Amino acid sequence: MLKRIRIENFMAHADTEIEFAPGVTVLTGPNNIGKSAVVEALRCVVTNPAPRHFIRHDAAQAVVEVELDDGWRVVWTRKPRYALYDVYAPGAEEPERYAKFGRTPPEDVLARLRLSPVAMEESGQAVDVHLGDQREPIFLLDNSGSEVAGFFAASSEAAHLLAMQQLLQARAVRARQDQRAAGERVAAIEADLDRLAPLPDLELALGAAREGTEALARAERELPELAARAADVRRRRAGLALLRRRLAVLAPLRAAPDPADLADTAGPAEALAAGRRLRTALGRAARQAETLAPLAPAPVLAPAAPLAAV
Numbered sequence: 261m262l263k264r265i266r267i268e269n270f271m272a273h274a275d276t277e278i279e280f281a282p283g284v285t286v287l288t289g290p291n292n293i294g295k296s297a298v299v300e301a302l303r304c305v306v307t308n309p310a311p312r313h314f315i316r317h318d319a320a321q322a323v324v325e326v327e328l329d330d331g332w333r334v335v336w337t338r339k340p341r342y343a344l345y346d347v348y349a350p351g352a353e354e355p356e357r358y359a360k361f362g363r364t365p366p367e368d369v370l371a372r373l374r375l376s377p378v379a380m381e382e383s384g385q386a387v388d389v390h391l392g393d394q395r396e397p398i399f400l401l402d403n404s405g406s407e408v409a410g411f412f413a414a415s416s417e418a419a420h421l422l423a424m425q426q427l428l429q430a431r432a433v434r435a436r437q438d439q440r441a442a443g444e445r446v447a448a449i450e451a452d453l454d455r456l457a458p459l460p461d462l463e464l465a466l467g468a469a470r471e472g473t474e475a476l477a478r479a480e481r482e483l484p485e486l487a488a489r490a491a492d493v494r495r496r497r498a499g500l501a502l503l504r505r506r507l508a509v510l511a512p513l514r515a516a517p518d519p520a521d522l523a524d525t526a527g528p529a530e531a532l533a534a535g536r537r538l539r540t541a542l543g544r545a546a547r548q549a550e551t552l553a554p555l556a557p558a559p560v561l562a563p564a565a566p567l568a569a570v
Contacts, residue, residue: 262302264327269319270304271297283435302326303391305336306375308343308365315340332372345369 262280267273272294278285287295301324304314315322315338325335331350337343345366346355358366370376375390 261329262326263329264325265298265301266323266325267298267301268323268325269316270301270314270322270324271316273297273301274316299391302375304338305334306365306370306373306377306391308336308338308363310363311338311340314338326373328372334369334373347372 264277264279266275266277268275272292276294276298278287278298287298289295300314303309305324305326311322320339322338323335324338325333327333333348333355335346335348335355337346342359345358345361347358347369348355358369377390
């Protein structure tokens with residue numbers, strides 16, 4: 261099954277890449293935008309026709325890369341004089357290159373692509389069961405009755421169509437199984453979503469809790485500074501109370517007199533100072549007298565003249 265196609269410098273496509281859906285892929289759009297060129301690019305990979313008009317104008321070559329669902333990649337490079345095939349195994353970085361094979365693509369490439377037309381045994385006409393042409397009518401409609409009967413009667417073609425039918429049936433069964441499994445998954449997801457209905461309220465509550473936690477963290481960081489400020493406020497309040505008590509004590513006192521009014525007190529002040537000096541001298545004399553009172557009087561001295569004569 262085709263998984264992806266990349267078209268470079270092919271007809272109207274400068275560089276186009278298309279991912280095919282698992283089921284049906286539909287290309288829609290106005291005329292002359294390259295829808296048929298995608299099918300023609302697939303046909304060129306399978307049949308390797310002459311260059312004709314496939315190479316984009318002013319381009320040196322056209323490239324069509326096809327990726328299969330089993331991981332293989334086939335790259336068809338068409339130059340004006342020859343063509344090349346590069347086949348990449350799954351996960352391989354270097355390809356196996358096919359060159360100088362003439363007009364018919366290598367058998368290994370055709371076996372890998374599995375998109376070749378089916379030849380009818382009697383007439384030898386090839387019937388393309390994979391790629392249709394918009395210029396041709398419905399599949400086998402323009403063939404004669406004998407050709408149609410020969411196509412369906414041929415063992416290889418019948419076996420091929422039967423295998424295709426069986427593959428289609430198997431895919432349909434898997435698709436129904438996948439659809440049921442998807443429905444069950446959707447139901448389980450819806451049940452989970454119902455259980456998660458209170459999630460927005462919880463998220464709001466969680467946001468409020470985060471904000472509260474951040475506020476507590478900020479308060480905890482600011483707590484030492486606030487404690488220092490509170491201690492400073494307490495000290496200031498104590499000082500204010502002390503000042504208020506001092507003010508209450510000093511309130512009844514009269515104001516101190518002006519020093520200018522005390523200028524005539526110089527004489528009394530000097531007399532007071534002299535009295536203080538006198539009291540100090542009297543006190544010193546009294547202490548000296550008290551100290552000398554216990555002493556005996558000095559002895560009477562004899563006349564010294566007779567002693568001097570002796």
